[in-house]
Amino acid sequence: MSRNPPLARVLPFEVVDDAWRLALVPALAAAVVGPFLPPVGLGLAALALGVLWFHRDPERTPPDPERAVVSPADGTVSVVREEGTRLRVGVYMSAADVHVNRAPVAGNVREVRHRPGANRPAFDKESERNEQVAIDFGEYELLVIAGWFARRIHPAVESGDRVERGDRVGHVSFGSRADVVLPADVAREDLLVREGDSVRAGETIIAERE
Known part of the structure; x- marks a missing residue:
């Protein structure tokens, strides 16, 4: 899994690569629908952000004991x-x-x-x-x-x-x-x-x- 997916710098958290592909459909729909139906557009944008948040990938530090x-x-x-x-x-x-x-x-x-x-x-x-x-x-x-x-x-x-x-x-x-x-x-x-x-x-x- 890449640690530097496209556009990662716009988010306050890291995500797995697949997140961008899954979020693309609601994001594009929000861009198309938003100017005509703002509430629907906002809902679709929130869905896209929700998909990205679900696929967040934080760094973790394993504990010291090798056992x-x-x-x-x-x-x-x-x-x-x-x-x-x-x-x-x-x-x-x-x-x-x-x-x-x-x-x-x-x-x-x-x-x-x-x-x-x-x-x-x-x-x-x-x-x-x-x-x-x-x-x-x-x-x-x-x-x-x-x-x-x-x-x-x-x-x-x-x-x-x-x-x-x-x-x-x-x-x-x-x-x-x-x-x-x-x-x-x-x-x-x-x-x-x-x-x-x-x-x-x-x-x-x-x-x-x-």
Whole structure:
């Protein structure tokens, strides 16, 4: 993801590249309709600004301890459970949260897989059957799950890429969930979050490795 999208200097915040394309239609419509129907034009302009704000991409600074596992997303922890010998932590991203996803642990991308699926709300228990993108790092896996409205998941990495802890790995549009299946050496007692906790991508420590 570029850190310098076109016209970025006119905004007080950074946005992902796709935001400009998505905001273009309501912005152009506002320019055409505004002179004739000012209230409608203002509404369309507000919609364009809302799209840009939704796709904001703030800088984040990962914590110092190398053993720290950081949150993959902004939002609320909605899932903490065991899957076989591994632990899964899921973060629900509401419409008000930043939707840029970050690597919980440094590693090499082994595979990026897309799986089509349903479109249940991201907070629903059945949402794990939704469309999703899995980023496989070998020792752990990051799953970005689309919500009922969000059908656009944009991974920013591919097989063979090296990422550091807290690096951007992609983003998703308009509400969703990001789950991490933690490395095998992370045990239940190593977790530092529980369901209902608020977290920030790349900064909140969700677990500590030995």
